[in-house]
């Protein structure tokens with residue numbers, strides 16, 4: 001599958017690395033890039049051997065500097081609606097991937113770029129990364145889920161401050177408010193992402209998928225509903241060969257060899 005504005009690689013077995021690659025526009029998301037992102041996410045979803053997806057931006061300056069302002073500038077309301085819906089579909093597809101998705105934020109993650117990172121399961125940031133929702137500077141609110149996911153992650157008051165003032169956060173502050181899990185040197189970002197992905201890739205693949213699904217499904221409903229889903233996921237795991245292998249390996253004091261079955 002070919003892409004003009006993305007790179008989709010597999011640095012190691014089961015580990016996919018998706019790089020937004022439009023350096024001349026600081027990796028800004030235009031409609032063509034969103035369409036490619038949709039295809040790339042679908043390709044990872046269709047790979048039964050996938051274990052983790054890492055998402056990053058090319059170059060050292062930007063993860064993604066937002067939706068493409070030059071493209072949006074002349075939009076009618078109907079075109080803006082279609083563009084927002086396209087972006088929302090990409091973010092939802094990313095979030096719904098059965099495997100963990102980790103954003104490796106290497107620079108500016110602004111507007112649609114921050115929203116792309118928020119749609120990932122968690123964020124590892126380079127020391128110089130900058131986060132923000134600067135849309136109000138342009139006379140628009142966020143359009144790819146920023147008002148929703150940011151509020152769910154950092155809380156209503158912090159999200160409201162960020163989307164109404166357009167204040168940009170350095171990586172350390174983003175970590176302090178729970179937006180970012182971990183901050184590493186820029187030179188170590190890719191390797192740290194692969195290291196975390198490798199840790200996940202050697203666990204029971206079905207268990208990882210079930211655990212991700214349970215967290216996401218639970219957050220969309222009340223505690224009792226989430227716990228009921230967790231029970232169903234737990235029971236389902238006992239119909240897998242991974243459960244038998246994982247438990248026998250423990251009892252036999254050896255390393256488990258999971259097949260993903």
Ligand code: CAA
Nearest residue numbers: 025026028065066067068069070108110111112142143144
């Ligand atoms: N869209 C289109 N082009 C962009 C862009 C964007 N979001 N961000 C940067 N670029 C382009 C610039 O126009 C510039 O192109 P030229 O070299 O052809 O002039 C190039 O990338 C480099 O950018 P700068 O010269 O501005 O670089 P800088 O280092 O001085 O500043 C920056 C970097 C602070 C990130 C600045 O580029 C900036 O503020 N970008 C816009 C950020 C923004 O507002 N993002 C939100 C967009 S709206 C949105 O995302 C809506 C949504 O929720 C869906």
